[in-house]
Every structure is written in structure tokens, then in C-alpha cells.
Amino acid sequence: MADLTRKYDVLVIGGGNAALCAAISAAHNGAAVLVLEAAPKFWRGGNTRHTRNMRCAHDSATDTLTGPYPEEELFYDLWRVTGGEMDEELARHMIHESKDMLHWIVRQGVRFQPPLGGTLSLGRTNSFFLGGGRAMLNALYRTAEGLGVAIEYDAEVTDLDIREGMFLSATIMRDGKPLVIRAESLVAACGGFESNFDWMAEFWGPAAHNFLCRGTKWNQGSILRKLIASGVQQIGDPTQCHAVAIDARAPKYDGGIITRLDCVIFGIVVNRNAVRFYDEGEDIWPKRYAIWGRLVAQQPDQIAYIVFDSDVLESFMPSCFPPVKANSIAELAEAFELDPAVLEKTVAGFNAAVQPGTFDHTILDDCRTDGIEPPKTHWARRIEKAPFYAYPVRPGITFTYLGTRVNKQARMIMQDGKPAANMFAAGEIMAGNVLGKGYAAGIGMTIGSVFGKIAGEEAAKNASRKNTG
Amino acid sequence: MPAIEPGVSTNQLTGKAVTGPAQKLPLPHATAAQEEADRLMTLCNSCRYCEGICAVFPAMELRRDFYDADLNYLANLCHSCGACFHDCQFSPPHKFDVNVPVTLAEVRANSYAQYAWPKPLAGLFQRNGLAISIIAALSVAIFVGGFAAWRDPAVFLGVHTGPGAFYKLMPHKTMALIFGAAFLYAILALTFSIRSFWRDIGGGAANAGSLWQAIKDAGSLRYLDGGGAGCMNEDDQPADNRRMYHHLTFYGFLLCFAATSVATLWHYLLGREAPYPWWDLPVVLGTIGGIGLLIGPAGLMAEKLKRDPQIRDDARFGMETAFLAMLFLTSLTGLLLLVLRATSMMGPLLAIHLGVVFALFVTLPYGKFVHGLYRFVALMRYAQESRH
Numbered sequence: 121m122a123d124l125t126r127k128y129d130v131l132v133i134g135g136g137n138a139a140l141c142a143a144i145s146a147a148h149n150g151a152a153v154l155v156l157e158a159a160p161k162f163w164r165g166g167n168t169r170h171t172r173n174m175r176c177a178h179d180s181a182t183d184t185l186t187g188p189y190p191e192e193e194l195f196y197d198l199w200r201v202t203g204g205e206m207d208e209e210l211a212r213h214m215i216h217e218s219k220d221m222l223h224w225i226v227r228q229g230v231r232f233q234p235p236l237g238g239t240l241s242l243g244r245t246n247s248f249f250l251g252g253g254r255a256m257l258n259a260l261y262r263t264a265e266g267l268g269v270a271i272e273y274d275a276e277v278t279d280l281d282i283r284e285g286m287f288l289s290a291t292i293m294r295d296g297k298p299l300v301i302r303a304e305s306l307v308a309a310c311g312g313f314e315s316n317f318d319w320m321a322e323f324w325g326p327a328a329h330n331f332l333c334r335g336t337k338w339n340q341g342s343i344l345r346k347l348i349a350s351g352v353q354q355i356g357d358p359t360q361c362h363a364v365a366i367d368a369r370a371p372k373y374d375g376g377i378i379t380r381l382d383c384v385i386f387g388i389v390v391n392r393n394a395v396r397f398y399d400e401g402e403d404i405w406p407k408r409y410a411i412w413g414r415l416v417a418q419q420p421d422q423i424a425y426i427v428f429d430s431d432v433l434e435s436f437m438p439s440c441f442p443p444v445k446a447n448s449i450a451e452l453a454e455a456f457e458l459d460p461a462v463l464e465k466t467v468a469g470f471n472a473a474v475q476p477g478t479f480d481h482t483i484l485d486d487c488r489t490d491g492i493e494p495p496k497t498h499w500a501r502r503i504e505k506a507p508f509y510a511y512p513v514r515p516g517i518t519f520t521y522l523g524t525r526v527n528k529q530a531r532m533i534m535q536d537g538k539p540a541a542n543m544f545a546a547g548e549i550m551a552g553n554v555l556g557k558g559y560a561a562g563i564g565m566t567i568g569s570v571f572g573k574i575a576g577e578e579a580a581k582n583a584s585r586k587n588t589g
Numbered sequence: 590m591p592a593i594e595p596g597v598s599t600n601q602l603t604g605k606a607v608t609g610p611a612q613k614l615p616l617p618h619a620t621a622a623q624e625e626a627d628r629l630m631t632l633c634n635s636c637r638y639c640e641g642i643c644a645v646f647p648a649m650e651l652r653r654d655f656y657d658a659d660l661n662y663l664a665n666l667c668h669s670c671g672a673c674f675h676d677c678q679f680s681p682p683h684k685f686d687v688n689v690p691v692t693l694a695e696v697r698a699n700s701y702a703q704y705a706w707p708k709p710l711a712g713l714f715q716r717n718g719l720a721i722s723i724i725a726a727l728s729v730a731i732f733v734g735g736f737a738a739w740r741d742p743a744v745f746l747g748v749h750t751g752p753g754a755f756y757k758l759m760p761h762k763t764m765a766l767i768f769g770a771a772f773l774y775a776i777l778a779l780t781f782s783i784r785s786f787w788r789d790i791g792g793g794a795a796n797a798g799s800l801w802q803a804i805k806d807a808g809s810l811r812y813l814d815g816g817g818a819g820c821m822n823e824d825d826q827p828a829d830n831r832r833m834y835h836h837l838t839f840y841g842f843l844l845c846f847a848a849t850s851v852a853t854l855w856h857y858l859l860g861r862e863a864p865y866p867w868w869d870l871p872v873v874l875g876t877i878g879g880i881g882l883l884i885g886p887a888g889l890m891a892e893k894l895k896r897d898p899q900i901r902d903d904a905r906f907g908m909e910t911a912f913l914a915m916l917f918l919t920s921l922t923g924l925l926l927l928v929l930r931a932t933s934m935m936g937p938l939l940a941i942h943l944g945v946v947f948a949l950f951v952t953l954p955y956g957k958f959v960h961g962l963y964r965f966v967a968l969m970r971y972a973q974e975s976r977h
Contacts, residue, residue: 162682162683169678170678172638231816231817231818233640233641233816234641248641249638250641250642250816250817250818251638251639251641251642251672251673251676251816252636252638252639252676252677252678253638253678254675254676254677254678255638255672255675255676258675258676258825259818262825262826371684374678374683376636376678376679377635377636377638378632378635378636378679378685434653437635438631438634438635438653439635440631440632440635440636440685442631
């Protein structure tokens, strides 16, 4: 158990990659550090548990990376996915710092592996954690503990005392009573609000309650809300979240990577009314991966069904749930309580519209439909070989964009434009500064590690100035 | 075994159970452990975060459906290092309840019984600890009783030294016949078992490349290192000494085997009779190996007792303990015999040692010993298929 009665130099709220990088770098800089993780020990680490890799710039190939990924190229990739919605200076600073991060994080015990099956397309740009995100977390926790960082689990912060941009204390509950914890500096690294469906319902209405959260249930956003209410400047579209289509049978939280489905191009997608609603062949991964969450969210009951046939069953990476199988389209419809006649009509209409072409899922091929609305502009092939299959899908929320504005020191910026006295932020809670929209695989971990390290250093310096001053 | 996770049996959309063939694509499995292993491998195959840890996951990725033989193969590739359990975001208390080390341990143990030869003796793998204990006790009792019955007490409890001393208690020919027969039987039974396993998992003609790869991987315990960080035994700290203890055990065993082989050559080729002086090759090999066989099994046992209960395979505790105890006793009685061979304790100790060794030999095909051969063959299969 951590000593919760003493005053710490640096208080880190959160327990994922950003929080641990902050705690470790603060400890390297001589600070006495306390980490408050809301989750119990097993569930520690927020969404880092579900991650797999980070996207850092590097000038040459390594043991685990197949080639160079210059800063400029990473910046261009980020610019493209965000459509320029970013603080360019901050993004360039992060990307520059990311080069050293590959080495720094390894010194903290994190291990990388070369990408193997299924992820070769990211082999040059992204560094894969050996054993995945939880293995990475376990290494960071071991390192932090070795440096004397105090870690308290089941420690949800219920209140923050902030006066005029100055953090004074945080409150957690212990033995049914509030316990006030004091520290010289604060690092907020506790994610967004994607686990909070009530909050999302403010923008999405009751539909939000049909969403699934791909990650932790602990990102309730309460700290984010308190910081903004205490005068910290907000950044990022408060209404937006990153959503992909995931298997509807996934649990409400923590379904993680194994519930993802990226097979829309191999079939058609129908809604509750058994009709198609969008061009399944519009674009190549990863863009199509990212739009289908939103598309399904706009359908009745926030549900859709990817329908395909036996010919393509083995053409894509399996999910953890088997597809629902039926000998006829009507039987498939009945399994999901869809109208069999309508689904049969939809499939027949689609099949009739398919034009001849040469199928190639790696390019925008010439297999398309003619004369139906919406069209399927690529990869259109008839769904005709029984048995037939379908996956039910729902929007799976990955993260939210709303955050706290920070500067290059990861120091929060107040509404009046002045830097906060002793408050820093790292990870998803400030990702909106450099990722205003969209996503690029692994960039969340880069944001977490780079700004976590910076926030820890700056928070430690801030505390020591205070102590010596 | 835990039920297949939600979703698979319940349609969360309608809240209704989606029944029948419409839901799961079932493969029939012989055991509940294989059903659970199928569930896990299907789940792991949609994640693949562990593919850098060991051979199990890359081998899994070569498959989409998991038949019994595939699961037996994967189970025997697993070294139970524990890393995937601690690295997994879906291990319990997550309701996906992913526990690969324990599930594969069960499938692995069942595979030993499945391929055992002859079939009627497969039952020895059930309550294996008890079976081995009884066989060992009987064997020791027969040797001690036999020596006492056939030899005059003055001989049995007498002091014998110099070449041929042992054979005053049991003629060399008798000893060679009994142990030669026991050893040949063990080799025969093991060969039949391993051959059916190898055929079942689709191993074709063995080639030199994959044989050499398997020798290197098994000899270095390449996959007992948690993917390079070290194994996890007590908790998520990769601070496990099992690899070291296993090396002591395995190479200790090989040295003892070498000692016996050299002694056989000495006897038949050079006409030199045991016991040999302490500096002679059989004794030196046997002593070094024997020390390894004391420290190794004791260390493995200690690590087993410390193991995190979540990844401990309690059902196999008896089988594993029995084999460790047999190795330890073989070495202990052998070393005691070496130290006390010039005293009146020689007769009883020789009887006990021979009893233990005989029991070890005849139970080799029906106990934990087989894990080494199954794993070796699985590694060879892996080398074979990962080349393609």
C-alpha cells in the first residue's frame, strides 16, 4: 500500500502508458511520485491493455522494423488522417521526440518484436510490443515500482482542488471516507470519456446506449470534466469519438481487438430493415475500418449485419465469434429476426446488379454494381453460394477527442491562454491537440509515451523549483 | 470448463439465444479440455498479440480450424512458461477467461494417455502419482526381499570391495538381463506411442534440417523463456529459474545415462568390472550427473510449489511430483551407494537403488518422462511446417 498521508512531488492520475511514462520520467528526475489508478490491479492500464504497437519515427531499419520512417513522412501521415486538424508545432515536436522514444521505452523494460502474421503492412512504421499492450504495461509497472513510485489501485479520484490554475489536492475514497492527497504537481493521464455512455448520450441521444466500448470501463472522463470546469482550455470536438464496427456480441467493455470485423468488402451490409445503406466498396483499409462505426451508429437500433457467402468465409482474419450460418438467406434473416422476404429481395437485387470484373481486395478493383442504390463500387461479387453467413455489428468506441489544451511542456493551458501553474496532461486526455480527428494505427501510444515522458519531467522540475524556492 | 463466452450462445441484440448450427461452427472433440482449447485457439487466433512469445501461437496461425490432433500438437509445443497468461488482456477475471497454459497442460496430459502403448496401460496416466508410487514401492520391495531371500544375510549385509563386489549380491548376467529387458520394453512402448503421435499430427518423413532444429530448440529450452524476458512462475515477474533447474535435471539425466553406457562398454570391451574407482569415467559422469539430478528435480519441485495458483495444473501434480521424486531417488540412492559402497550398507543400498532404477525404467512410457519426447517431436513438426 502506498503512503497516502505524505505530500508527493508529483501526483499522476491514471494508470496506462502515458501515466506510467510520466511516473517513470518524474522518478528519473528525482521526484517522489504517486500513481492513482482507478481500476483494480488486474484491470490496470486503461486502453493500453488493448494496444499492440506504437508509431515512432526512425531513420533506419532495426531488428524489429523493416525500414526507415522519417519524421516528415510520419507528419504527413498524421496530417492526412487528421485533415490538418492539429496543433502543427506540437505535432512536429512530438514526432521529433518519438525518435528517441523507441530507445527510451526499451530502457524501461518494454520489448519489441518483428511483426508476423496479419500485420506486415505496418512492419516498417510501427513497433510491436512483444506480448502486446498488457506485457508492455507489466514492464512499465515493474520499472516504476523499482524506481520507488508509489502505486495505489482502486483509487478513483472523486474530486480535485484547483484554484486559479493551481492544483492543490485530489480526493479519493478510503474506508468509506474521503481522503485528501496533496502533491506539488499534477499529471492527468487518465484517458477520455469513451466508457461513459451517459456523457456520449448528450451528443448522440439514447443511441449512445447501444454503443459498445472496445476498451476499459474506467475512462469515465470525470477528471477531464473537472479540469475543464476548473478553467482549463478544452480542445478537440466534444461530440466526436473514434468508432469502428465490431461484433455486436462483444461485451459492453473490454472486447478489445478480437471483436473487430473488417470484412465489409467481402459482402453486403444491411440494417435492421434488411436493406443496404452504404457503399461497402468505397475505400481501402484503414479508412473503411474507421467509417463503419459511425455508419452503423446512424442506423435504427445501431445495429447492422455483414452478409456473405461460403466463397469468402476464409478470405479474412477470423474474429473471436463465429459468424452465424444458415442454409438460405431467409434462414439467415430469421436467425437475426430480420424480415426474410426483404433480405431475400435485397440480396437478389444486389446479385442482379453485380457487373463482371476481376476481384482483387488489395486494390480498388473493377468489381462493381450497376443500377442499385447505394452502389457497391468495388469488390462486388454475387452472394450465392450456400451456406450463407452473417456477423451482427455495432459501433465500438475506441476513444474520444475532447481534451485539455497543452503546450510543448505538456503543461495545461488555461482558458485565458496562460499556462497552468503545476498541471500537466498526457495521453488520450490531450490527444486532441495533435489528433483532432481520424486515427493512424499506433499513434495513441506515441502520444501517450512522448507526452507522458515530457509531462513527468516537467512536473518533476516544477516540483523541485517549488521545493527549493 | 467455462462455457463458451456470451455472445456465442446469446444474441445480445435480441437478448435471445441463437441456437443450433446457426451459431457455432462446431468441430467434434474427444475431451472437454480439447473443446476448451479449441475455444481458446479460435479466440487467440483473432488476437495474435502473443505470436512473438513462443512456437504455439505461430503454429496456431497456420490453422483456422482446430482438430483434436492440432490441439494435441499445440499443447505439446507449449512449455508452460506462463508469459501468455500474464500478457493476456483476456485472462481471468476477464470473462473471456483465457488461460492457455492450464488448458494446454490438460490437453497435453490427455495426449500422453491417448497415444500410450499398449492401450490398456493408458489408465496408468490417471492417478499417475499413485500408480508410480505403488510400482516403485513394489519394485524396491522385490529387490530388497529378493536379495534377502536369495543371499545369506552374511552376504547381503556383508562388506564387499574391489571389482565384482556388486555381483556378489546379484550376478552380472541376471542384472543385465533384467535391466536390459526393462529398458528395451520402455524403448519399444515409447517408440509406438511417439510414432502414433507423430502420424496423428501430420508429421511426414523427418528431414535432417527439422531434426537439427528440434535438437537445438529442445536442448536449449528455447521456448521456456517467456519470449526472451524470462518465464513467469510465481507472478508476472519474469524471474523464473525453471529453465536452469530443467537443464540440471535433463543434462544430469543424460550424464547418468552416459555413465551407465560407459560402464557397459568397460565391462564388455575392457573386461573391467564395477565398482570403479572414484576417478574413473563412469563414476565421474555418474557423480556429476547425479548432483544435477538432485538439485534439478528439487529446484523444479520448489518452483512448482511456488507457482501462481492461477496457472498451476493441479490435476497433474501427482504425475509431475512422482517423476521428479523418481529422478531424485535414483540419484540419491546411487550417490549413497557410491559413498557407502565399502560398508555393510552396500547390499541394502544396492537393492534399493536397483529397485528404484527398475521402477524408473518400466514406468518411463507411463509418466512425465514422455513429455520430453512429445515436445521434441512437436518441435520437429513445427520446424517442418514453419519452413514451408
